[in-house]
Amino acid sequence: MAARGNSVNFSQSLIPIFKDENFEFWSIKMKTLFKSQDLWELVENGYADPDEENNNRLKENKKKDNKALLFIQQAVHETIFSRIAAATTSKEAWEILHKEFQGSSKVITVKLQSLRRDFETLFMRNNESVQDFLSRVTAIVSQMKSYGEQITDEIVVAKVLRSLTPTFDHVVAAIEESKDLSVYAFDELMGSLQAHEARLNRSLETKNEEKAFQVREESSNQRGRGHSRGGFRGRSRGRGRFFGSYHGVQCYKEKNETSLWHLRYGHLNINGLKLLSQNEMVLGLPKIESIDMYFLGLEVKQGKDGIFISQKKYATDLLKKFNMLNCKVAATPMNVNEKLKIEDGTQSTDGRFFRSLVGGLIYLTHTRPDIAFSVGVVSRFMHNPTAHHLGAAKRILRYIAGTRDFGLWYSQVSNFRLVGFSDSDWAGCLDDRRSTSGSIFNLGSGAITWTSKRQATVALSSSEAEYIAATSSACQAVWLRKLLADLLQDQKGATEIFCDNASAIAMTKNPVYHGRSKHIDIRHHFIRELVANEVISLKFCGTNEQVADILTKSLPREKHVYFRSRLGVCKFESRGSVEE
Structure with a gap:
């Protein structure tokens, strides 16, 4: 009897209490309890009255x-007990709870859909630990499995690798290269990520532990000027005093970060870096020439014949990041006459990966106007990219792989004349039929500003599209003229903007065309006033000389290379004057 009593007490102490939350987990615990007491078959199927024998x-x-019913009654909170109080069998009580808190098959389907959506949109937060993130993943996966979802470790592992922060990019790459994800266990992945996080935290703690070695002075209680025993003369600011003797202390920890950061980074200018490099005082420091300068990923080379600006290192790092360093190069950034649209029939791709790729390409356009149009096209599909969109973005990377040495060359000229080019396609966007405007402005040699942008309204003709583009270019020219005036580089006479559409030019001069352009927004007629006041002069140029064509459409190789050179985009070794 004593043994039996202990068994009952032991079972009662393990009964989980259900408080109207997480029914799925509670039901799993109760099933295990029933099976341990050989009661689950009765709870699940009930029993029938046998014969009198x-x-x-x-x-x-x-x-x-009755024992199973007692377990169920003891396992629910008082607020829930009233719902099963009338049940006379364990099966009846179990079905009442199951139906009310888990629902019918339709309700389960709806819950599964919600959990699948949560699973797909789950990403690791910036300051979240690996343990917390994986706990959220495990909770969602467990709920899905409790509703009958068949989800394998392969699916969970792939999702976790896609959802980590950029801090783990190199770990993800190593796992994908060295492991077979089809048999890679989730527990093994969890251990690898936690081990990497622990190493990362130790590294951060080491860096944050700032130490300053002791400087022995003759006096520790003086303000103002003083002499150290090593012959060093210094001046304190008199904002505090030192009390006591610290000669036995080996090092100090500085708590004031504001007074320590400059010691950590050194405040070295370009001359200091040159001195370190020339005297070989720092291992691994590259040789710094007088004409080299780096700023925000841009390399500037200055010489007697001009200035060369490039992003070679940034382009190389971008190719390495997306494993495209040794890819097959492309002659142009986009296939000739290629058109992209939102619904192209291909499957969706990883939006986070696509946005990271396009974002890197956008920054590269600071010195590469030859890719501005193609990058602008793929950036329209950041929200829901497809495999076709990703292929177009990777083609731009293939083009960069073959031209990463290219940059903008500005040769030394005597005439700083502002010249612009304006162009537009017509209804180039297949989704909303809007046109793309492109404009470039040169100052002496090389492009100083460029834009490739989809127009805000739908143009009813190619002339209207060109007219809208010319107006945008005129506004840009007015701003540039004022900026140059502030720099004492006043532009004499009207600024010439070249356009390859005669009708658009006529609209700015001939009032007869006003009747044909009444539907054009009034703001686009601003260019007429500029032409009349001789601020802007719209000139005609042939299509084969329209440099802005490279910003409005994809071109064949020969034309692309020619317009690229007209922009001043070239290698530093093959640089030359582009002054006409």
């Missing part, structure tokens, strides 16, 4: 059923 069996089933 098996009266003892009936009594035994009733006893077991």
